[in-house]
Amino acid sequence: MRLSTLKTAACGLALVAAPLAASAEDLLINGQVEINTEVQPADHMKGIVPVVRSGWTFRSPETQVLQMDDFDNPGMIFVDQGMSLWQTGDGETGESCADCHGDMAESMEGVRASMPKMNPEGTDLWTLEENINNCRTERMEADEWAWESSEMLAMTAAIGKQSRGMPVDVEIDGPAREWWERGEELYYQRVGQLDMACANCHEDNYDNMIRADHLSQGQINGFPVYRLKWGGLGSIHRRFKGCMKNIRAEPYNRGSDEFKALELYVASRGAGLDVETPSVRN
């Protein structure tokens, strides 16, 4: 609310617009794609946080700027790699993704924003990675890509980018409900020798410094993310693992039911935030 008022005001006043453009709320990519990085909480988040904020708003100006122009964004070369993999035939059938799906910009638009979601049979919650691997094994008769492989990261980055600027909107009712509830439980479950839950840091203490780190809300609207610390892209589940290890907990595996449930729940906490893939973080 406050935000849109500010933005409207800025449109009328060129002089005021300059400082606002540099403010933390405004992420404009290539001077073109406007990204909502602060939104009102969805119904299921009311009373939990007053404003839903992208991790971008917590980063230093030096890190933020890397995401404001695709030429500066170190994640973009992986998007390009994903685009060429899309055209490359593989597996027993020799087909490429493009053979069936055509232009990625059209067929994959909005897909990231709705993931994870129930599979077509409604029997399992599938992440983007699992949807891709299902096409590879069932439709192309090709080997699965490992969760954190360079191919999978490139493909999820390329597909994710087709949703850039579209609001996260995951289905949390119907058959997905059970998964969502499990995810919520995990989010508040204290784990590890330090005995902390995700919520202790990302809900109760976001915007506080924890030693050198400015705590964010732990949103996943920018994944796979390019982390300067990693010097490359990483998946959502890699980040979850890292946070669990830091509190001396035994992390769940990538692709485990626990992390899938947590992914759905965390995605829903960021409902309304625009997809930023590939985001850049320190």
Added chain:
Amino acid sequence: MKRTLALAVCVAMGGSVALADMLAPADVTYGDYGAVEQSLTGTPGDPENGAQVFLARKLGNCLACHANSDMADQPFHGEVGPPLDGIGSYRTEAELRGMIINSKKTFQGTIMPAFYVADDFTRNQDKFEGETILTAQQVEDVVAYLMTLTD
């Protein structure tokens, strides 16, 4: 280093003399508000070592959450907990000991870890199973250090 040596000597002499006075995590008794009167070791805390424990990321890492003017030369003071300036003036030794052993007894539901509790934490890593974050003497050292933070 010195402590390890001392312990080694005791063990070599065929007894756990040094450990005899040490209070195990399960034997700690708390007052109504979580204070712990009894020293965990009977050996007075060493404030200098306590400062090291306070700083070290793999030990107390207290600075991650608490600002502390006494360590103004160190970068990155946290904001998760209150600053600890002057804490030794308004908290008693027993209160501080209790807060470090198990802050949840004083502050219900706090994010601050319990540094001398060896519970069955959910999904604890194997290498930390049954282990406390700090040793009994490290707790006493940190308490002694906090007592030096007076106005």
